[in-house]
Amino acid sequence: MSALVSRKAQKGNELEFSEIASRVTLGVVVVAVSTSAVAPASTATVSREALSAVAPASTATVSHEKRNIKFTSRRLKGGSIECASENPGLAISLTRDIAKSLENRASRASVVLYDRTTHTSCTYRADKHYDSASTVKPIILGALLLDRGVHLSEDEQDLARQMIVSSDNDATYALWDSVGPENIQNFLDEAGMKNTILDEAGFMGLTQVTARDQAKLLELLTGKDNSVLNAEERTYLLGLMRDVQKDQRWGTPAGAPSDAAVQVKNGWLQRSQNRLKDPWDRGDWKVNSMSAVTGHAYDYGLVVLTENNRVPEDELPEVGWDYGTDTVEGVAKAIHHDLRTHPATGRPGLL
Template identity: 55%
Template structure:
């Protein structure tokens, strides 16, 4: 099962499919954590915050995400961080269909393709109402420097003459504790990418679930299936929107990266 939300600002093109359906966020929630941090700090981070944010986005480091999540939460009950500042950001950004986990787990944030695309539009806009230009450039800079092994997904087929920014997420969990060991629950595989520069201003969010593992097969097959689904959709969209453009291949050399700006 997959949902998507795509926009191309220059041509005023928008494409969606089941874009209001909620999914476990896995690590795409890290873009929300980053945006909230930048919103709260006015785009200026301490050296420690900058280091955590960079590791959280470029390496998808979970410990860094948890540290920042707690920083942005009410810790009256330490075992259940209440992410009040993150909710404030979601309200300000109009991400009304994103639901934070009641137990305080950032990876189980319920997200929609439309809300994630809305966040991408915010990052690439020139509107300072929510995030200033410095904060937006910083967020895009980190997403542009995601390590090469994590640049798959909604980047597939993106025009090579654009600057490609990406953040992915993946999670395997079971709703049923009695499932067989080969199937710990379906894989949730998500990807979001935003294209900028050289006339490009578009974003694509694709969320998937029920990427199940066939009995007796390695668990990784469910993850691979989710990525294949996302990249098939991604290539189709970019081919139709940008006919004739040479497309990015996630399995090939990394796309050129610009120097990431500082938020210090």
């Protein structure tokens, strides 16, 4: 089965979703990227006027150093890519290559990367809100585990597997209703995901997430802190993300090292099928992807959220979906390559 055919087969159960993003602070190991105007760090929303503002596509990389951490930044279409690392060359490479991967894309995007092994982070528009689509599903399972522990009933285990591994929406709503919004909000509070906003009408895929908050979730799941979920609970959730079915392992896993364990969850939706005249809502696709890469010398997480993946007139809907997927995978391939092959990372690679 071709990649296009397998991707088309996934889309049917996601069309009721939308996307926007929220924000949280990840410490020294974070990356966020987007192709439109960036919101100030102190705000959680971005105006339409700000999003339409366009700065020069990119400018020269600016660098400085503080306490043995190299900081680099580069302007990109109204935003700023910022990377920090103990490895100066790696910070420069990531900033440059993230900019290259996005500078010719029409998608709006946000990206967050953290890497514990190299003490590296990059951010670009980490705090912009997107509709979550199916990237909310690990949050729902996290809330279930926080409320009931890892010893779930057979029915709950079956629903959890369907929700994460095959992204089944009926199973998701069954768990959403069972856990309840109060317990889901409690999990978000405990996890420090302060800028993730549940949809008041109860549409799980319209949960507002940010790349920074989603990366914070990955850090929680792959870390050693037992204050929210214990080791057994984290292992259970990551195991399901590692088992995500093959035709849904696109996006941030693209270009990941072959000897690593890759835990992934993607989300996709078409905001409107009515081709509204509002330029903000013209039937574009929202395509999101998040992965935790672990094992051997790897311990990093990557989140890429996108929107504005337009469907041109007289084109099939999957054109916008494919465009968003290509945007995500372009960013992912650049980041995986730099983390795997850059000198002094201590990882096997093709130098």
